[in-house]
Amino acid sequence: MAKKKKKNLESQSKKFKTSLSKQQKILLGSFLILLGLALILSFISYFFTWQADQSDIGNIAERKLQTQNWLNKFGANVGHFFIYNGFGVSAFILAFLISLTGTRYFFDSPKKPLLKVWFWGMILMLWISVFFGFFNGNASILSGIIGFEINDLMQDYIGLAGTIITMTFILIVYLVVRLKLTPEMVINAIKKSKKEIEEDFVSEEVATAPTVAPKAKTEVDETKEDIIVENKPKEEEKPAPTPPAPTEKLILKSDVEGDVEMEVEQAAEEEEVENLSEKLVKDFGEFDPRLELSNYRFPSIELLRDHTIGSVITIDQEELEENKNRIVETLNNYKIGIANIKATVGPTVTLYEIIPDAGVRISKIKNLEDDIALSLSALGIRIIAPIPGRGTIGIEVPNKNPKIVSMRSVIASSKFQNAEMELPIAFGKTISNETFVVDLAKMPHMLMAGATGQGKSVGLNAVLASLLYKKHPAEVKFVLVDPKKVELTLFNKIERHYLAKLPDTDEAIITDTNKVINTLNSLCIEMDNRYDLLKNAMVRNIKEYNTKFKNRKLNPNDGHQYLPYIVLVIDEFADLIMTAGKEVETPIARLAQLARAIGIHLIVATQRPSVNVITGIIKANFPARLAFRVTSKIDSRTILDNAGADQLIGRGDMLFTQGNELVRLQCAFVDTPEVADITDFIGAQKAYPEAFQLPEYVGEEGGTTLDNNVDERDALFRDAAEVLVIAQQGSASLLQRKLKLGYNRAGRIIDQMEAAGIVGPFEGSKARQVLVPTLEALNQLLDNEN
């Protein structure tokens, strides 16, 4: 097709060259250019002088007669003929066409058949003429008589609507056939057509000058350019994912002897390809991480018991009155007058809000804390002076009959059910009986402390139960560390649903200190891997990453996958620090510092919140603190940076802070049989084939003792080596992903590669170094072995 076109053009240009000599062409060209120019000048002038010259039209023989047109009688008559009697303002097109033809001859650059340019030029001229005729009642000079008459004729025969339809149709024909507009480009067509028309008449001149580069175009129009030699590449070529933009080449020839042909290459605009991710979403819908366990049923609320049956919170008027009188009395003894007092009854404590008389110093009340507690003869008085944001002083007095807050009631609360959070946790109820729900993802890590028997284990169970009630197994995974060996055992039943573990370990719940160290380091590797994924996906956190993945904007073949949140729970942290010290502290600090963005969250609980257990570096990275009753003020300060936890009353009474004010809460109570029921319910359902696999971590004593035995190598050894050399990253998980290998096999191959000198030795949580820089070097190395 392209060849045929080329031949055609060549033969035309040959014909043209042979029919006229060069001088003839210059003479003809200059004549036409000047004629066109004369017409343009006459036409311009005619618009200003036509009325004055009207009476002199036709009087050409009268030599003395002077008209006002710049080209005198010639101008006036020609203008009258072409504009008034002819086509109106569109007569300029005729003048342009004449000039254009002249230019072609003058520069001897006949490119495409002029006939086509003339044909479309005349159509346009007529159309514009009729268009103006349509708007002008009289045969004004904008439309000329021809335009007016044609319009008149059309209206007589096909009426106003018919005329509009016909005119619109001709316009569409012009736009589609001449300007090659496709329906998709219709929106831009109006703008474009204007530009094209200009190009027809203006840029032709520019294009003919050999030193001037032709204007870039997105489409190749055979009527406009001279010789189009190439159009590359074509569709027949191998389909590439993103084909390079086709280029246009123009060869500008020169007749001057010895002058070199200049090839001008201009890349065409890139074609817009349909967005792949949008197409995938359209075809398959968003990626659904829950699909694999699509029939999974969340545990029902019926599995939880209502521990409050028969003990609904009742306001004991007598107790309230008594306490109020005592508070007022005690304060009066110290000459503190009270203007107003208000009581809020909570499940375990009642808050008395006091507005003291004007002029009373708050520090004075605070200093009297012990005295007030003594005279109220109650344990657990906490004075909040002032209550932030309220301007009152609070005195929390424990109730004689504290009420249990059931897990059932907080899970069933609308606040929890409607929580739009990533990892919602329903801790319990506030002093004003509101359900307290926080997002673990926002915390992002939490320290939990409390003396033995004060409700820590129940608190951890409440946290885990909240997540089990709200999150699908695909969305969250737990890493459970339980040195006491008995607290979290129940969760073994949901191993293949919710737990994450190291490869090749039997128990998902970690009780052994050595395994804790490996797991923590493995989480560090997981963290680094996830950061790599986030970097490649150009997102800042796991939420954005998963959204992008769901929208199918990340290719699983590049190692991308839906990332579940990982919640690491460590019960009895003190025990770990005592036995493993820095080995545990360092990875925990690292995770706490960096893991928030990639969805690994830590909950660390301890009985002894002393400074050698909760070191500065750990504390600094755990903004959320939760304290059950502790035994001393010092412990309270260590965990909360504040006194108060020593005055709690135990049994789930707790203080929680996220860095700002302390909130007193009654922890939701979930009994062991309830946890057993929940885990049984989940455990009985279809599960993943195995627990979520964390990356392998081999301790320092690990390493390879393999000989570099070529015969014993894995069948995929070479492929695996190529993967690592290309990625320049010696990681087993990369091999797992790319070659779809099991963990053990990937690990074995890495060991063989170390023996072969392709990757460096094991480097803890970092990926191994790749010692071979390029594929060529790898091929050389492996070929030399054989």
Ligand SMILES: Nc1ncnc2c1ncn2[C@@H]1O[C@H](COP(=O)(O)OP(=O)(O)OP(=O)(O)O)[C@@H](O)[C@H]1O
């Ligand atoms: N939120 C609560 N509401 C009512 N009672 C509670 C609550 N939390 C704990 N208790 C009571 O306190 C007892 C001890 O709680 P838990 O086992 O959680 O303590 P702990 O702090 O984990 O102790 P340890 O550190 O010795 O394991 C429970 O058996 C229960 O009777």
